[in-house]
Amino acid sequence: MFNKFKPYLIVLISLVSLFFIIIFSSGSEMIILDPKGPVGALQKDLIMLSIYYMLGIMVVVLSFFTVILLKYRSSKKDSDYKPEMHGSTKLEIIWTLIPVLIVIALSIPNTKALYELREAPKATAHKDPIVIHATAADWKWIFSYPEEGIETVNYINVPEDHPILFKVTAADSMASFWVPQLGGQIYGMPGMVNDLYLQADEPGTYDGRNSNFTGEGMTHQKFDFVALEEEKYREWVKDSQENEPKLTEETYEKLMLPDTVDKMTFSSTHLAFVDHGKNSEYAMAIREKYGVEASSHGADKDAESSHGNHGDHGDMEDHDNHEDHDGMKDHEDHEEEHKDHENNEGHEH
């Protein structure tokens, strides 16, 4: 009997070992289960709760499964055989009710967590959150500190153990703001603002990414979330305010063009030019002004690797479908007005 089962046993043991190899694979830390801040910790607790329930379900079902297959295989001659069994109302009730209870058991903490995540972390509720506007623009992250009057690109410095309120929006694409080791993500979209609280309990550099597909350069749309000691943070703020260049509108317009860029720091914010949370048309208007497409692909594209389009924006292909339509003429005129309107206002957020 054992011989017949050898292949199945081999497979089973291999799969189980594979499972453990995977879990303990070196070089890959499950950072979501190792949060460094209260937001991520709340989510991790919820995740672990669900994992326990799911493991429980799997153990039960897989046990029944294994026993049934072993016991009732046709090569076993002496097993019970009831070909006309139609069902059992009692069993149906049991295996409906228990899942209902499990769903309720998971829904309650989930709903609680959803409401809790809307507010600042409880541990540091006495501190005023630092507000940072996070704007995704193909394919970079632009961070504005309205109170401090600083703007950074592709990195943020924050003090440790201090709640940060991110106002997430975007200039052009629907991007997702995510720092996995600190907490969950939220989308940024042009014309909308979504709030996200994050906090780092200890100093360190944490990877931030865009996790929603936005085209060619999305893979490189990363940023560093750097938590510093309180003193060092204050020094950095002061240093940036005094020594970094002001953000000119021209520089900012270049940031609206699709490209990946290096880290930058400025001593003023773009909120003077535009509030992407209210204005969804700015980036598109800039691109039209510079005659730029978001991506040039198709037959002419060179099959090259790595980073997004650094050059090659001169493609004045006739793909702009909007040019030929009467309706759009109004739209274009309207856009021009809108842009002038923005320029003339020049107001602080």
Next chain:
Amino acid sequence: MAHSTNIDPNTPLEYQSEIGKLNIFGFWVFLGAEVALFATIFATFFALESGTVGGPLPSEVFDLKNTIIMTLLLLISSFTSGISINELRRRNVKGMMVWLIITLFFGAGFLYMEITEFLHLIHEGAAMGTNAYWSSFYLLTGTHGLHVSLGILWIILVMFQVKRQGLNPDTAKKLFVSSLYWHFLDFVWIFVFTSVYLLGMVG
């Protein structure tokens, strides 16, 4: 595909063949799909209703009198379509054709008024590409109008077939199905009229 035998002569003509029964039932299912289609279009309309920047407001350019006349035309055409089916039941081909032609006239009248309304709107700066509101307006009314146009062409084709082959279970089925379609369009229009025009004047 069995043929029916021993058909009760009181059975409506369109139900007297197997294919007829299947087609009619199938068409009801198709209308279910059409409900889903129009529901999606209505949902889009309501979602984008506030996108009126850059174009005239509906209340500024709607001519409710025009729309009420359009609605009456379509309602009457639905009624006359019902009369034509009644004539079909009485096996009165001539009467049925007459009422169908009247139906088509009213339907064509509806279309004519809708097209002139569109031209007027475009002239007032409310074109399909003006803003989200007007895109959804044209989507809803345009899809409905397209359905009406197709319906008119369809009924003409069916009338032609009746002329050529006379009244039999097959042509009766086609008349019935096309009249179901026509009633459905009228039904949808009531919602369009209410959501777009009436609410548009108030909102």
Next chain:
Amino acid sequence: MFDFIKDNLILNDPLILGANISIVFTVIGIVATLTYFKKWKWLWNDWITSVDHKKIGIMYIIAALIMLFRGGVDALLMRAQLTVPNNEFLSSQHYNEIFTTHGTIMILFMAMPFLLGLMNVIVPLQIGARDVAFPFLNNLSFWSFMFGAILFNMSFVFGGSPDAGWTNYAPLAIEGSPGPGINYYLLGLQISGIGTLLTGINFVVTIIKMRAPGMTLLRMPMFTWTTLITAFIIVFAFPILTVTLALMTFDRLFGTHFFTLTAGGNPMLWSNLFWLWGHPEVYIVILPAFGIFSEIIATFARKTLFGYKSMIISLVAISGLSFVVWVHHFFTMGGSAAVNSVFSISTMAIAIPTGIKIFNWLGTLYKGRIEFTVAMMWSVAFIPTFLIGGVTGVMLGMAAADFQYHNNYFLVAHFHYTLIAGVVFACFAGLVYWYPKMFGHKMNERIGKWAFWFFSIGFNVCFLPQFVLGFSGMPRRVYTYGPEDGWMALNVISSVGAFGMGVGFMIIVYNVYYSYRFAKRELSGDAWDGRTLEWATSSAIPPHYNFAHVPEVKSADAFYYMKQERKESGKPEKVEYKPIHMPSNAGTPFIMSGLFFVGGFGLVFELWWMAILALIGIFGCMAYRSLFSHKQDAGYYVSVEEIEKTENPYKREA
């Protein structure tokens, strides 16, 4: 025009160029073979214009297998690129096109036709009917699917493939993607979608109206039940897709503002509308899979399906719930805590009827006599594997936690576990199980087992690590990653698994050839000692009219009980035949679908004259159909002599 071709033909990428050349040679090869063997007429009469549900079903399945190959190659290319960090095998642009076509093809051009094909072949037989309610429409469904698929597939060699993901979100898909790529997506899916909607209507009417006498709804086989429910979902969900695709087509081609960033458009509306269709869509593919498993498990456990009524109730519950969970695809889009809570609950609720089904399958195996044929192995392996997919689905459904899972490899692993263990295993199982019904011989069991082990083990090796990758912060759709991310080890393991799946697929293909050459031909219509009516035909491959006598049904598992009765009573079969009326072939749908293709192509490249001419042609075909349907639908009679000749050589003693 020469410029047009030169600009769009993609010749600068070696992979694509290679594909181009292979396609040209394959087409030449096929044309040459057909001409040499003088088979054009046969192709047109026996296959292209056939309205026989069995033939149409087989064509669907062949198309699905070809698409499985293409989608699988896409997957292997992706895995190759991701195996090592900073890999330069594929550029970002190329990778983006590949994952887009991979997803779209696998769901819409592989899973759908595979299942629709099996439904087409089997359901009319299972209900004792001679064909579907609308055979002409059935042919149209197939060809519009086919031409939609061809339009979509030619994108990578001509003009560039869509590259915004199979979910095609705005604004990326509008302002972010000029060029024909996305248009291919919008038009290819639109054309195929027409065919699917028609199939949905067809099967609702067929199952409700054309069952054999005595087959009440509660005596139908489970696969027919799932087909019925699926058909209803199709009828209500596909029009949503029609509208959604049309809206973006208008935005891209005609300057409207439904999803644009400007003039009041709302990109989030696309997400909502897409998933309002998208979620029911995944249930459209999983429910027939459940039906297939129900049939196979009952057959090879030699036992009645456990809990028939509750299986039906859970089917209905799943289909209803499938329409009210769509927001879980974008919990992170900024919905309120209230909205996310509601949709978390509805999402987790779907696990309940699904769990009921799993328990009922276990109940079917319990106290049965389980035979591990290849079809049964696929079905049995489905249970634990799909379970992993299901429980991770519940985890994802908890919105607060989903903020950490969304759009990373945890999600990718989840949906591959449900889609592959659920749908693909079912397709393979159904193929093996119903192979003798389609082709008159079984697939070789030994080779089939090799294929099963390679594919199923390879699958787990490929996707189990991806759960961990998700927890390690790897987002989906990235074309590469850095060595500092620490993801390489798991990606290597994953790629090895993918390779195993590829080997498994090749073995299946080899099995098709091997079985064609060497398998014993089936002598009866009952290859597996089956329980349902499709096995009650007089020959392995049913005669084109299916049943000489429409069977009379006395219970569920109709054929099983017929066999019991025959054994007990030993009554001889009645032999009086009547002429059978069958529908005639139809050439209009093929032409009309070809015109759909031409019109679609015209719209993709904004060649308005082409689109308008095609549109006129399509209306012409519809008018032609209307005017001549009485002739086209007249059909023909199969004479008593012919029936006798067909039935008698294969009839076995009672």
